[in-house]
Amino acid sequence: MTTPQPNSTAPAPEAPQVSEAPPAPQAPDWWRDAVIYQVYPRSFADGNGDGMGDLPGIRSRLPYLRDLGVDAVWLSPFYASPQADAGYDVADYRAVDPMFGTLADAEGLITEAHRLGLRLIVDLVPNHCSDQHxxxxxxxxxxxxxxxxxxxxxxxxxxxxxxxxxxxxxxxxxxxxxxxxxxxxxxxHLFAPEQPDFNWDHPAVHDEFRSILRFWLDRGVDGFRVDVAHGLVKAPGLPDMGHTGEQLKLLGNQSLPFFDQDGVHAIYRTWRTVLDEYSGDRIAVAEAWTPTAERTARYLRPDELHQAFNFHYLGTGWDATALREAIDASLDAMRPVGAPTTWVLSNHDVVRHRTRLGGDLARARAATLLMLALPGSAYLYQGEELGLPEVTDLPDEVRQDPSFFRDTGQDGLRDGCRVPLPWAGEEQPYGFGSGGSWLPQPADWAPLTVQAQTGDPASTLELYRTALHLRRTHPGLGAGDAVEWLDAPDGILSFRRPGGLVCTVNTTDAPVRLPAPGRPLLSSSSQLPVLDGDFILSPDTTIWWEE
Known part of the structure; x- marks a missing residue:
């Protein structure tokens, strides 16, 4: 039921590198329904054959992202860093680490992305820096x-x-x-000892980060993903938290004296002023782990940030009742502040959703179509469009996640979602580059490469391409803040979007017979038996319908 879309994985032609990049084409409030693709630079594409992804490698693959159908690209850190935490320990916020290229490479990447109609968002790490800063x-x-x-x-x-x-x-x-x-x-240091926390009570810290914002905005970036956005301000006096011995989790929702303090909001109001000085609708996206969706919404008041990752949805299991509750809570929380809801299933800090939801590819595909049917903006993590599973059997000697080496912090599992992408070929490194890959790829990934999946209407890659094309063109997909829930049996989600689109989801392990609500547009499964006006909804399947 998918239609192959045009694709190109050939290197982009070299473009002149300039000191300043023009903004992306004007599109007011583009971020309200954007699909934003996260690139983890060391694992996306290797341009110089040293086994490590880099900015020239990313630039060479931008046509692939354009043809995939995303609106913007978010780059994880590429700044000068000792790499104690994969670049989230920044030594110089205005320099590119030599392992990734040069400042000229970054400027050229921004220019090329804009030439292809893509916006570019970069990571900003304001909670802490490197001990080499x-x-x-x-x-x-x-x-x-x-x-x-x-x-x-x-x-x-x-x-x-x-x-x-x-x-x-x-x-x-x-x-x-x-x-x-x-x-x-x-x-x-809330993270590794090599990552000392800034004291945001000091005016110099505020001045420095407003300057850093302008440095990259002057080079044409379209926005920032704000790392640990909820952690900048600590409770006065740094009081004991009454630690119980349970390992803290960034991905949890505990109420803590160093997270989600009210003082962070004054910081983001000053940042919004800086962003609004620039043309082109520049944005900031909060990585804010908060106890409730209502607390997350506080970061998105009209004079603060534009989006926040919806971690409450990411943490919801494959259960119809729980998913409906998470969707309703997310939409309800964002309406009062006029912000779009964001939806995300995977990123560089969590187990890939194919594995997290049970390991079944059919379920992962169904979860993706559900997410892309919801109103607001969606985030994709590199490789999920290929159906990549988490790599769970990495040898200890190749792991680099600092939490792996410090007791049970963050479970030490983040390396498994950061294994370099497979692009082409039958053997490692599958076209990632000519010099191997910094983390070993599984020996059975040949069928998952971009090359192997391109043109195969049953592939996960072509499902993503088709879904993103429909999301961009169908009036019932994209921006908005409402869904109309339809009557459905237990374990089934069914909702209507304004614009004539209906989405039905079977989260159970048994097929269900339902009345067909219209003409099928796209299914996460190739099976769609129709019987006397009804249809059989297979287990772990999502279908988009046009009324």
Whole structure:
């Protein structure tokens, strides 16, 4: 039931690299229904044959993303970094790490993306930096009492000789959130010790990040994904959290003294002012893990950020009742602030949704069509369009996730979703590059390559291409804030969108006979038996209908 779409995986022609990139073509409020594709740079495409993905490699594959049908590309960090946490430990926010290329490569990538009609969003990491950042190195060198230390959270320890951490906070990667330096003081790091947290009570931190925003906006980026957007402000006095011994999770919804403090909103109001200075509808997207959808909506008030990842939906299992509740709660929370709801199934921090939902490809395909039928904006993570599963059998010696090496922090599972993409061929590295791949790819991925799936109407890649084409052209898909739920048996979701589209989903393990609501547009399964005006909805299947 899918129709192959045009595709190209050939390198893009070289374009002149300039110091400033023009904004993408004007389209007011483009972000309200955009499909945004996350590129994890080290795992997308290798342009120089060193086994590591890079900016030239990404640029060479932009035509593939254009033909896939996405509206924008989000790049995970490519800044200068010691790579203690895969680039989320930034040493210089205005420089490109040599492993990924040069600043000229970044400018050329922005220009080429815009030439192809794609917008480009870059990661911004404001909660913490690298311990090799010039500010932190100066703070260590100048010692206790220096003004340089005020830009971070340095404290004296507890105990008779200050030998205990200042409070009981735990790192999200496992172990204490404090590290002691040789002069006896401790510094806060919610993540790895190589990632000291900024002190956002200091005016210099505010000034620096507004400058960083302008640096990349001047080069034409269309927005920012804000890493740990809920973590910048800590509770006054850094009070104990009353730790119970349970491992903290970034992906959880605990109420914590270092997450989702009300003071973060004043920061984002100043950022919105900066974004609004630029033409082209530039945006900011919050990675904000909050206890409720209503708390998430606070980041999206009209004078703050534009979008926030819908982690409440991402964490919902394959259950019709739970999915309906999550959808309703998400839409209800966003209406009062006038923000679009976002939908996401996978990213670089969680187990790929094919595996997380049970390992069955049919279920993963059905979950995708459900997500893309919902009103608002959708995020795709590289490789999900190929139906890639989580790689669960990586040898310990190749793993690089810092949480893997620190007790049970974040379960140490993030490497499994970061294995480089398979592009073509029968053997590793499957066209990723000429020099192998920094994480080994499974030996059975040849049928999952872009080359193998292109033109096969039954493939997951062609399902995504067709779905994204329909989403862009059908009046019943895309922007909006409402769904009309239709009567359906237990385990079945059925809803109507304004514009004449109906979506039906079978989350059960048995086929169900239902009346056909119209003409079938697209099915996640190739089977659609019709009997006397009814149809058989197979298990783990989603169908789009046109009334």
């Amino acid at each position: 010039a500010w932190f190195r100066r703070a260590l060198a100048e010692g206790p009492g220096s003004t340089a230390r005020d830009r971070f959270h340095f404290r004296k320890g507890r105990g008779e000789n200050g030998e205990q951490p200042p409070n009981d906070w735990e790192s999200l990667f496992g172990g204490p959130a404090w590290t002691r330096v040789p002069d006896g003081e401790w510094y806060l």
